[in-house]
């Protein structure tokens with residue numbers, strides 16, 4: 001088991017990539033703090049992981065709620081800190097900028113950027129004091145490219161990539177490593193967060209077919225585990241993982 005004795009906090013663990021990562025890290029021996037807003041989903045996952053012999057704490061929190069995230073930070077400090085943060089929670093209510101869906105822009109900025117920063121802030125100083133830690137931020141292939149209708153989402157993911165790379169440079173001296181994971185199209189509930197009916201339908205219609213399918217959440221979890229499993233002198237700064245069929 002590659003992560004025996006380690007404790008990891010996974011945000012957005014109630015579905016998709018976060019849930020698959022929780023399962024894989026637990027299989028590899030890690031104890032977990034799992035967070036998201038949907039408590040029932042987290043409780044079911046916690047039962048499953050505890051049955052594997054892992055210590056699991058459920059933290060129901062909206063990552064865009066600064067005070068709520070400070071409460072999770074206090075909980076983590078009470079437990080003596082975490083070794084690993086998987087900064088995964090995110091949302092994608094995309095639409096053309098001309099539609100002016102300002103509430104959705106704010107939701108993406110608050111969740112995908114501020115939420116990522118609040119989570120880093122909750123664990124980073126403790127890791128730096130202990131001179132050991134690993135922060136994995138989940139951005140996207142959209143951190144490198146832009147797509148029509150996804151301008152704000154792509155902007156948030158460009159921000160996560162920039163924050164990750166800056167943090168990587170700053171954190172070296174504290175013994176903390178940082179990896180930015182950039183998934184392409186993964187088969188998860190993410191398209192359900194698109195409130196614009198036509199765009200949601202178009203995104204779902206564009207999912208790849210059976211012969212050349214989308215990535216599965218487990219494919220990204222495997223990439224995360226690859227990064228976490230490297231020896232201390234190896235820095236996996238970025239990992240871009242696409243389905244073969246995805247050109248951009």
Ligand SMILES: NC(=O)C1=CN([C@@H]2O[C@H](COP(=O)(O)OP(=O)(O)OC[C@H]3O[C@@H](n4cnc5c(N)ncnc54)[C@H](OP(=O)(O)O)[C@@H]3O)[C@@H](O)[C@H]2O)C=CC1
Pocket residue numbers: 011012013014015016017018035036037038039061062063064088089090091092111138139140141182183184185186187188189190191193217
């Ligand atoms: N699927 C894809 O093709 C790709 C996904 N990504 C990124 O991967 C990450 C995970 O997404 P994915 O697994 O695909 O999608 P899902 O929709 O399946 O999972 C998103 C997770 O984030 C949580 N979440 C969303 N908003 C909040 C919030 N405000 N506070 C707390 N938790 C929140 C959700 O939990 P709950 O609703 O219970 O709070 C859920 O657990 C995201 O950052 C996404 O941008 C990147 C590239 C491609």
Ligand SMILES: O=CCS(=O)(=O)O
Pocket residue numbers: 139140141142183184185186
């Ligand atoms: O973050 C999303 C990336 S993709 O699904 O548009 O490729």
